[in-house]
Amino acid sequence: MSNGKQIVRIEPLPGKTFGAVVTGVRLSELDEDTFSLLYREWLQYALLIFPAQYLTDSQQRDAASKFGCLVEGLEAVEISNLLPTGEVRAAPDDDMMKIIRGNMQWHQDNTYMPLQAKGALFSAKRVPSSGGETGFADMRAAWDALDTETQDRLANLSAYHSLAQSQKNLGEDVKSSDSEYIGYGLDVSTVPRRSLLKIHPETDRKTLAVGRHAFGVTGMAEQESTQFVSDLIDFAVADESRTYHHIWSEGDAILWDNRCLMHRACPWNFSQPRVMLHSRIAGDPSTEAALNS
Numbered sequence: 001m002s003n004g005k006q007i008v009r010i011e012p013l014p015g016k017t018f019g020a021v022v023t024g025v026r027l028s029e030l031d032e033d034t035f036s037l038l039y040r041e042w043l044q045y046a047l048l049i050f051p052a053q054y055l056t057d058s059q060q061r062d063a064a065s066k067f068g069c070l071v072e073g074l075e076a077v078e079i080s081n082l083l084p085t086g087e088v089r090a091a092p093d094d095d096m097m098k099i100i101r102g103n104m105q106w107h108q109d110n111t112y113m114p115l116q117a118k119g120a121l122f123s124a125k126r127v128p129s130s131g132g133e134t135g136f137a138d139m140r141a142a143w144d145a146l147d148t149e150t151q152d153r154l155a156n157l158s159a160y161h162s163l164a165q166s167q168k169n170l171g172e173d174v175k176s177s178d179s180e181y182i183g184y185g186l187d188v189s190t191v192p193r194r195s196l197l198k199i200h201p202e203t204d205r206k207t208l209a210v211g212r213h214a215f216g217v218t219g220m221a222e223q224e225s226t227q228f229v230s231d232l233i234d235f236a237v238a239d240e241s242r243t244y245h246h247i248w249s250e251g252d253a254i255l256w257d258n259r260c261l262m263h264r265a266c267p268w269n270f271s272q273p274r275v276m277l278h279s280r281i282a283g284d285p286s287t288e289a290a291l292n293s
Contacts (some may be wrong), residue, residue: 020049022038047257049253081275098172098173102172106264112281118259142208154196159215169215198260
């Protein structure tokens with residue numbers, strides 16, 4: 001595929017319902033034609049993988065901002081198991097590690113905030129010798145795989161979303177003071193409520209909207225709701241064609257659509273550094289706001 005100046009290659013992930021590897025592009029040097037092409041492909045594949053980009057913080061911030069406004073404070077933030085001193089985080093009650101461990105459960109970003117995120121650009125600065133992959137799940141294909149009766153039921157249900165609640169469910173509560181975590185998402189005054197059916201605002205595709213932050217499904221007792229959400233997540237990721245786990249190489253960058261994908265971090269040997277750079281793209285208030293906002 002040519003944008004008139006360079007050859008851009010889009011290689012769909014084999015055997016998957018989503019995702020593509022993009023080569024022939026430098027994210028740090030996007031012109032308008034290339035950006036327009038990538039945006040169209042992003043909407044189609046939901047996950048674009050760019051090998052060997054080696055983005056600086058400022059380059060990643062600039063590239064991500066082309067896809068939408070960035071979430072304040074998360075324009076280019078390291079997600080890392082290293083302390084500011086460069087030492088590996090080892091304290092058992094380290095709140096940053098609690099959040100990292102929590103994010104090893106399937107989720108979508110910012111569903112626990114009044115405004116859900118549109119997407120993210122994520123890149124690898126340092127990777128462990130094994131493990132530490134990032135998994136993604138196609139929630140469009142998950143919705144399509146549901147039987148009609150279940151789809152009709154879900155279309156009328158909603159759930160609350162809370163980072164504090166999901167961390168508590170895992171036994172990974174963060175400290176109320178002197179926390180190593182900045183606290184983002186833990187001090188939301190009104191817990192957002194979101195439909196279990198989401199219509200993608202740009203493609204109109206229906207997508208199953210659940211994840212680890214969801215709880216309190218409409219009309220259900222606590223135990224029933226917990227099991228219901230868990231079953232939906234398990235169903236969504238049960239078919240290998242709907243999931244992909246990226247094995248990182250330093251310099252890789254990935255752009256994903258948070259409106260139709262779940263994602264998760266995978267375990268690794270925490271004695272080894274893993275440093276990722278995250279740029280979160282803010283959602284449009286007209287389409288990503290909670291039902292009770």
